[in-house]
Amino acid sequence: MIPTVPADESGRLDALRNYAIVDTPPEAGFDEIAELAAQICGCPAALVSFVEASRQWIKAKYGLLPAELTECPREISICQVTICNNDILYAPDLINDQRFNTSPLVTGSLCLRFYCGVPLITHDGHALGTLCVVDFEPRELTFEQREALRRLSRQTMVHLELRRQLLRRNEMLLELEDARDRAVAEKAESDRLLLNILPPSIAAELKTRDRVQPRFFDSATVIFIDFAGFTRLVETMEPASVIDQLDLHFTKFDDIMANHRLEKLKTIGDAYLAVGGVPEPNRSHAIDASLAALQVLDHLTRLNRQREKLRLPAWQVRIGINTGPVIAGVVGKHKFTYDIWGNTVNIAQRVEAAGVPGRISIAESTWQHIKTRFEAEARGAVEVKHQGLVNMYYLNRIRPEFSSDSAGTMPNDRFWKANEKAG
Known part of the structure; x- marks a missing residue:
């Protein structure tokens, strides 16, 4: 009985799949090998083919073979016998060879009479297919x-092995390219997240030096915002609704602060802290903080009009502003926080706490920087815990001659020109 299935058939088929050769387009290297085999043996046709589980698939062919011949069923294949021998199969006259004289390849329209094939064997001993020469007349080699x-x-x-290695190399290059793209995307996402919690210059310093040097700023303006009656307000609200409302307000505050060159530092419960003139020093930080405070109140005023129509309680804030020196730096190792310290921060919080809902309280230090462009009413000296008496004002609006709206919340062109003259 002629063996038609190698003993290591399962491993052989796995090895064949590993080469990814079956059903691939023609390649010049294999075509040239088939032509050279026919010329060396003086045969009219030659094939390079691979034997799958159910068929013999032809990778390259040369000579007098039908153009439509690309495969044949494995059960009639002569090459399936060759791969079982793991050695050259030489049949000078197929008609006189009992192994093949009834094969449709011999008795059918193809009329093969001569065959000589050599198995294509891997380093692991798997016969993947054959290189064979054929003739339509008996022949001796x-x-x-x-x-x-x-x-x-x-x-x-x-x-074939070089081809496999090249394919693997290309796969590895693609994997490396994908890994690089993922690394770039992850770095971009990391940078984006870092910029969400740190100012750009501070984030750059942290990435470059792995630490941030604390800095002293001799003049900055701190703005502290706190929702009045927050505990009572949220007692009747679902927790998710509380978070949604705070997120709505704080997101708006973020936009307002960014539009006025203020750096949002953090939120603590229902309180919001920002600073102007840090980490990039400027001379307009007190004005910037005052404009931002007016627009925060304007935002809440418009929002509360809608809430009143729906018979919902109003969201009111107290705002405190103070100007003076601060120290700024990054704290934390696993979760970074850019923060400020100093008496200026403490007074800003005390000024806010000493205010009333719906009003902006400012310390005298801030008023001296903004009094030429804004209107305020004096509150006199107010006792501040651990600070003694602090002169305070209620900031009301931008002066009419510098305002573009009747409420005095938006500056006009004259405001900015005056600001430029002031330096």
């Missing part, structure tokens, strides 16, 4: 021709 065909089969395997 010399020993030298058969040995040349054997050597050519080994070169075919070298070519």
Whole structure:
């Protein structure tokens, strides 16, 4: 009985799949090998083919073979016998060879009469397919021709192995490119998240030096915002609704602060802290903070009009502003926080706490920086815990001559020109 299935068939098929050769387009290297095999053996046709579980698939062919011949069923294949022998199969006359004289390849329209094939064997001993020459007449090959065909089969395997390595190399390059793209995307996301919690210059310093040097700023303006009656307000609200409302307000505050060159530092419960003139020093931080405070109140005023129509309680804030020196830096190792310290911060919080809902309280230090452009009413000296008496004012609006709206919340062109003259 002629063996038609190698003993290591499962491993052989796995090895064939590993080379990713079946059903691939023609390649010049394999075509040239088939042509060279036919010329060496003096045969009219030659094939490079691979044997799958149910078929023999032809990768390259040369000579007098039908154009439509690309595969044949494995059960009639002569090459399936070759891969079982793991050695050259030489049949000078197929009609007189009992192994093949009833094969449709011999008795059918193709009329093969001569076959000589060499298995294509991997380093692991798996026969993947064959390099074979065929003729339509009986033929004899010399020993030298058969040995040349054997050597050519080994070169075919070298070519196949190089092809596999090249494919693997390309896959690795794609994997590296994907990994690089992921790394770039992850770095961009990391940078984006870092910029969400740190000012750009501070984030850059942290990435470059792995730490941030604390800095002293001799003049900055701190704005502290706190929702009045927050505990009572949220007692009747669902927790998710509380978070949604705070997120709505704080997101708006973020936009207002960014539009006025203020740096949002943090939120503590229902309190919001921001600073102007830090980390990039400027001379307009007191004016910037005052404009931002007016627009925060304007936002809440418009929002509360809608809430009143729906018979919902109003959201009211107290705002405190103070100007003076601060120290700024980054704290934390696993979760970074850019923060400020100093008496200026403490007074800003005390000024806010000493205010009333819906009003902006400012310390005298801030008023001296903004009094030429804004209107305020004096509150006199107010006792501040741990600070003694602090002169305070209620900031009401931008002066009419510098305002573009009747409420005095938006500056006009004259405001900015006056600001430029002031330096």
